[in-house]
Amino acid sequence: MKFTDSVFKRVEPIWESYMKHPFIQGLGDGTLDEEKFKHWLKQDYVYLIEYARLFSIGAAKSTDLKMMTTYADLANGTLHTEMDLHRSYAKQFNISEEELEQTEPAQTTVAYTSYMLNLAQQGGIENVIAAILTCTWSYSYIGLKLAEIEGVKDHPLYGEWVNMYASEEFSTFKEDCIQLMDTVAEGKTEEELNRLEDIIVKTSYYEYMFWEMAENLETWPVPVK
Numbered sequence: 001m002k003f004t005d006s007v008f009k010r011v012e013p014i015w016e017s018y019m020k021h022p023f024i025q026g027l028g029d030g031t032l033d034e035e036k037f038k039h040w041l042k043q044d045y046v047y048l049i050e051y052a053r054l055f056s057i058g059a060a061k062s063t064d065l066k067m068m069t070t071y072a073d074l075a076n077g078t079l080h081t082e083m084d085l086h087r088s089y090a091k092q093f094n095i096s097e098e099e100l101e102q103t104e105p106a107q108t109t110v111a112y113t114s115y116m117l118n119l120a121q122q123g124g125i126e127n128v129i130a131a132i133l134t135c136t137w138s139y140s141y142i143g144l145k146l147a148e149i150e151g152v153k154d155h156p157l158y159g160e161w162v163n164m165y166a167s168e169e170f171s172t173f174k175e176d177c178i179q180l181m182d183t184v185a186e187g188k189t190e191e192e193l194n195r196l197e198d199i200i201v202k203t204s205y206y207e208y209m210f211w212e213m214a215e216n217l218e219t220w221p222v223p224v225k
């Protein structure tokens with residue numbers, strides 16, 4: 001069995017819980033509060049900046065040219081395709097690009113990105129791909145499941161979101177990441193594979209917490225000037 005197949009079995013209950021989460025349910029039935037969506041949008045924008053950095057670390061730590069090209073393409077895809085979606089939504093909400101970029105990261109955003117960046121900086125390429133995998137794969141999982149709901153893609157606000165994450169382009173990103181993971185998992189000891197699996201479980205929990213952060217409009221506990 002491929003490493004990612006056995007990992008999927010382990011994280012599936014966490015990923016199923018995303019589909020029951022009020023934020024995702026709201027995206028699916030079109031009732032999601034716009035303020036919650038805007039909060040996700042701004043937090044996700046700053047999250048994606050760090051994410052592009054992760055792909056770039058992946059490119060720097062790559063062990064062959066093909067691998068380096070894939071990471072560089074994924075960094076490019078994040079900075080353009082995915083962040084363009086965010087910039088286009090921001091425009092609809094009259095949020096400027098500067099405001100988007102200057103978003104103060106909430107505690108969950110800081111915790112999640114710091115966790116991934118710390119792992120990526122510490123180890124070899126296997127740490128980088130293990131940290132990245134859940135994000136790309138779980139959004140594709142959510143997008144494809146939401147796309148099964150009739151009429152979802154026609155929603156005036158959230159249709160574009162579903163279209164993007166259910167698109168072929170994003171399925172290709174996901175497949176590339178799964179392949180990168182399985183390639184580096186080959187020949188690793190069981191202990192090492194358990195350690196990598198734990199990273200994928202933890203990032204799956206962080207993804208849940210990110211939806212919670214958006215749903216609850218989370219910021220830091222005591223406001224200061």
Ligand SMILES: Cc1ncc(C[n+]2csc(CCO)c2C)c(N)n1
Pocket residue numbers: 044047048051074077078079082134135136137139140170173207210
């Ligand atoms: C919290 C959070 N997790 C995952 C993604 C999705 N995502 C991040 S990078 C990438 C691949 C190429 O851009 C994808 C699909 C997101 N936007 N926000």
